[in-house]
Amino acid sequence: MRWPSFHRSLAGKPVAVILLEQSFDPAELLNAQQAQIDAAAGEGSYGALATFVGTMRDSNEGDAVVAMRLEHYPEMTEQQLQKIIDTASQRWPLIDALIAHRVGEIVPGDPIVLTAVWSKHRAAAFDACRYLMEALKTDATFWKKETLADNSERWVERNTPGYS
Amino acid sequence: MSIKVKFFATLRESLDIDQVDVDAAKAPTVADAWHAATAGAVMPDHVLCALNLEHVPPETAVSDGDEVAFFPPVTGG
Numbered sequence: 001m002r003w004p005s006f007h008r009s010l011a012g013k014p015v016a017v018i019l020l021e022q023s024f025d026p027a028e029l030l031n032a033q034q035a036q037i038d039a040a041a042g043e044g045s046y047g048a049l050a051t052f053v054g055t056m057r058d059s060n061e062g063d064a065v066v067a068m069r070l071e072h073y074p075e076m077t078e079q080q081l082q083k084i085i086d087t088a089s090q091r092w093p094l095i096d097a098l099i100a101h102r103v104g105e106i107v108p109g110d111p112i113v114l115t116a117v118w119s120k121h122r123a124a125a126f127d128a129c130r131y132l133m134e135a136l137k138t139d140a141t142f143w144k145k146e147t148l149a150d151n152s153e154r155w156v157e158r159n160t161p162g163y164s
Numbered sequence: 165m166s167i168k169v170k171f172f173a174t175l176r177e178s179l180d181i182d183q184v185d186v187d188a189a190k191a192p193t194v195a196d197a198w199h200a201a202t203a204g205a206v207m208p209d210h211v212l213c214a215l216n217l218e219h220v221p222p223e224t225a226v227s228d229g230d231e232v233a234f235f236p237p238v239t240g241g
Contacts (some may be wrong), residue, residue, distance in 0.1 A: 054241050069239070073172055073233060076217040101240065113241050133241060139219065142240025143173035155174050156239040 017081040018100040019072070026053045026086075026100075027113045032096050037118060039068055046095045046118040050125035052133050058108035060156070064149040070103045070112070073141035084135040088117070091131070092124035099144065134162045165228050167191050169201040172235035179205065188228040195222035197232040208234055 016033060030051065037045060059065055085097045100114040115132040119125045137159050144156040166185040168201035176182055184201050194213045200203070213222050213232040226232060 071173055072240070073170070073214075073235065076214055076233065079217045080219075085204060099212065137241045138238070139240055140240045141172070141214070143236065145173075146237045155236070158237055161241055 004149055015146075016098045016100075017078055017085065018098070019077065020100060020102050021104045023106075023110050024100060024102070026111055029098065029100050029114060030116055033096065033116065034118075036048065037050050037096050041095065046158050048122040048125035049116065050122070050129035051114065051116045052080070052129055054113040054133075056106050056108050056110050056112055060132070060146060065108065065146045067108075067147040068106050068150055069145045069147075070101075070106060071143045071145065072103050076141045080139045080141060081136065084132055084139060088128045090097070092117075092128040093129055094119050094124060097132065099136065101140070102138075103142070104105065115123050130162075137162060165189065167197055167226055167228070168231045169197050170231065170233040171201075172233065174236050175211065175234055181240070188226070190234075192227050193222065194220060194224045194226055194232055197226055198234060207234075212237065 018029065056068055057065065081099050085099060088094060088097060094117055096114040096118040098114065102110065102112050106112060113136065113138070115129050117125045117129040117132065119128070145153055146156060147153050165188045167188050168183065169186055170183045171179055171181050179202055181201065186197055186200040190200040194215055198207050211234050213220055215224055216231055218239065220221065224237070
């Protein structure tokens with residue numbers, strides 16, 4: 001793979017945390033991960049895949065946003081994301097999980113984050129995928145700095161609620 | 165005998181400190197490491213703390229060789 005990845009074993013199968021400095025295609029990452037699952041466990045090992053993709057909006061707090069820079073604390077980010085996957089794998093019967101997250105410069109429309117969970121049945125996939133995303137929002141050490149239309153910059157101060 | 169102290173995002177910019185080593189004897193806790201690294205600046209209420217890559221409260225004890233970090237609420241995802 002051309003991106004840096006950090007694999008650990010979940011019941012002997014691939015589990016990945018991927019931090020990317022360049023734009024990514026969520027479908028490409030999902031396909032690559034599924035190829036690894038199939039190679040490790042055989043085709044048909046899972047019956048459910050739940051995914052979430054967060055993308056960059058062109059506005060925030062009523063202002064047009066033209067770009068954003070994602071800063072992070074590299075070692076801690078990796079450790080916290082791995083811990084989130086470990087916790088999910090203890091709470092739900094997962095076959096595999098993937099978290100991919102952008103860092104660096106991004107523009108509206110770019111994917112920022114991908115969370116994906118493979119399991120035998122939909123309940124674990126839906127619930128664990130939601131857990132990965134919400135835990136990432138509170139524990140993973142990323143910070144967003146927006147560039148507005150007039151070229152001024154501002155830090156995003158808080159996340160929006162995850163539940164409607 | 166030192167502790168590595170890192171600052172991120174708004175804190176890194178407002179304090180103008182990316183990373184600094186402080187004397188372990190002056191930083192028995194995470195909060196003390198803040199004061200030693202910032203020359204006594206008041207820690208804002210919203211600041212989050214980490215010790216060796218784990219989230220911790222500011223009163224957590226620190227040992228020689230540890231890495232302490234301070235940052236605002238996270239906004240990833």
